[in-house]
Amino acid sequence: MISVAERVVVAFSGAGSGTGPLSWGQQDIWQAMVRQRSWLPNGAWGPLPAGTTVDDVADRLRYLMSRFPTARTRLRFDAAGRPEQVVHDTGETTLEIVDAGAADPAEVAEALRLQYQDADYDFVTEWPVRMAAVRHGGALTHLVVVMCHLITDGFGSQVLLDELDTRPDTPIPDLQPLEQARWQASPAGQRQNSLALRHWDGILRAMPPRRFPESADKRQPRHWRGEFTSYALAPALRTVTERTGVGSAPALLAVFAIALARVTGVNPVVVRPMVNNRFRPGLDRVVCMLAQYGLCMLDVAGASFAEALDRARRSALTTYKHAYYDPARLDELIARVVAERGDDLELPCYFNDRRGEPTGAVPEPARLRAALSRGEFRWTTQQDVPFEPLIVHVDDVPGDAVRAILFMDTHVVSPGDGEALLRGLEAVAVEAALDPSAPTGV
Numbered sequence: 001m002i003s004v005a006e007r008v009v010v011a012f013s014g015a016g017s018g019t020g021p022l023s024w025g026q027q028d029i030w031q032a033m034v035r036q037r038s039w040l041p042n043g044a045w046g047p048l049p050a051g052t053t054v055d056d057v058a059d060r061l062r063y064l065m066s067r068f069p070t071a072r073t074r075l076r077f078d079a080a081g082r083p084e085q086v087v088h089d090t091g092e093t094t095l096e097i098v099d100a101g102a103a104d105p106a107e108v109a110e111a112l113r114l115q116y117q118d119a120d121y122d123f124v125t126e127w128p129v130r131m132a133a134v135r136h137g138g139a140l141t142h143l144v145v146v147m148c149h150l151i152t153d154g155f156g157s158q159v160l161l162d163e164l165d166t167r168p169d170t171p172i173p174d175l176q177p178l179e180q181a182r183w184q185a186s187p188a189g190q191r192q193n194s195l196a197l198r199h200w201d202g203i204l205r206a207m208p209p210r211r212f213p214e215s216a217d218k219r220q221p222r223h224w225r226g227e228f229t230s231y232a233l234a235p236a237l238r239t240v241t242e243r244t245g246v247g248s249a250p251a252l253l254a255v256f257a258i259a260l261a262r263v264t265g266v267n268p269v270v271v272r273p274m275v276n277n278r279f280r281p282g283l284d285r286v287v288c289m290l291a292q293y294g295l296c297m298l299d300v301a302g303a304s305f306a307e308a309l310d311r312a313r314r315s316a317l318t319t320y321k322h323a324y325y326d327p328a329r330l331d332e333l334i335a336r337v338v339a340e341r342g343d344d345l346e347l348p349c350y351f352n353d354r355r356g357e358p359t360g361a362v363p364e365p366a367r368l369r370a371a372l373s374r375g376e377f378r379w380t381t382q383q384d385v386p387f388e389p390l391i392v393h394v395d396d397v398p399g400d401a402v403r404a405i406l407f408m409d410t411h412v413v414s415p416g417d418g419e420a421l422l423r424g425l426e427a428v429a430v431e432a433a434l435d436p437s438a439p440t441g442v
Helices: 024-036 054-067 105-118 154-166 177-185 187-206 233-244 248-264 305-321 327-341 365-374 415-434
Strands: 006-013 018-021 042-047 073-077 083-087 090-099 129-136 139-147 223-230 269-275 296-298 349-353 376-383 390-397 401-409
Touching: 006 054, 018 177, 024 177, 024 327, 042 105, 054 090, 054 129, 054 139, 054 154, 083 177, 105 129, 105 139, 177 187, 187 296, 187 305, 187 327, 223 415, 233 248, 233 305, 233 365, 233 401, 233 415, 248 269, 248 296, 248 305, 248 349, 248 415, 269 305, 296 305, 305 415, 365 415, 376 415, 390 415, 401 415
Parallel strands: 090 129, 269 349, 349 390
Antiparallel strands: 006 090, 018 083, 042 139, 073 083, 129 139, 223 376, 223 401, 269 296, 390 401
């Protein structure tokens, strides 16, 4: 346990206060928190510029809390345990100062991040931001920030970080979560929800009931996290998009679907891709939890890579359009379809492409093949606290590399199949890059 040397009270005030139901994006992440028994904190730390003072860091925290209504949002619960959001206009929070002593301040910052993330969080009484500065030799060296996922998704985090650096004083977007919830309850919002659920209904009735073979290697602890760093995936995708004209996001979706079909033997493949929803009017710069998982069914059997890529391109457009919906009504729809079909439906395969826009030159084939040997896989976590049954995040990392992170239940997907899926993601991309006319092998 890291001890705190100093606590600085930071007062804040901002616009947009009120109370109301959760928006669809907030409901979605709340359901994930309940399933995973976690407040799903997002944490990071980094160096501070030389000469940074405690007042500088306090001002940074004050701006964050004042600028973004979701940072001033707590929850309250009715008698049935259903949450509502409460956005405050004023309040006080605490900035913590930690002395590193003789320890490496970067190591102290990482330890503090983990301590913040591992500590319980009270949705009713706590503010959803925890911030601290590490001090070494009398100077502040590192900043640590941990936020509850109810504040924002990854795309909103970029807006938050940009504005923390530039400190604009322009008005924030009108469609904050309280206003989003009001629109979602309106006739226009309900039409959007009805169209989305019609899309889901068609796939739910047509999809294979089982998506995974029986796990042959059920472990205890049963929930595992692994990561695969690939130096071939990013250049392979650039080659694919250059040759086919298919965008990078649907191209990766197709590659993932083919890799999953190869591992599971199940086709068509049904995937729940994360959709940022920021292409919708008025929502591109809102710092909030807006992303929701869509539903996409892809037939990748008996096709060439080029045909599978084109199918993914066309299917992705429909999927993105219908990934904005009421999670409670979706749950009702799934229960109704399951009852009518008379069998259970597995919907545990989530896919979250968090990469930026691809850059760089298209590599020579020999260089692409050589990059295959550099891939590195490792298991990082085994725990009893549940993850989703299967979720894969894909991120850019330095060095023209991509990191695929896998969260899985070994009672659903065996460790061997989990590793094969991530390695297969790279292999499929390289195969498609070298010969788009080749069959998918599914």
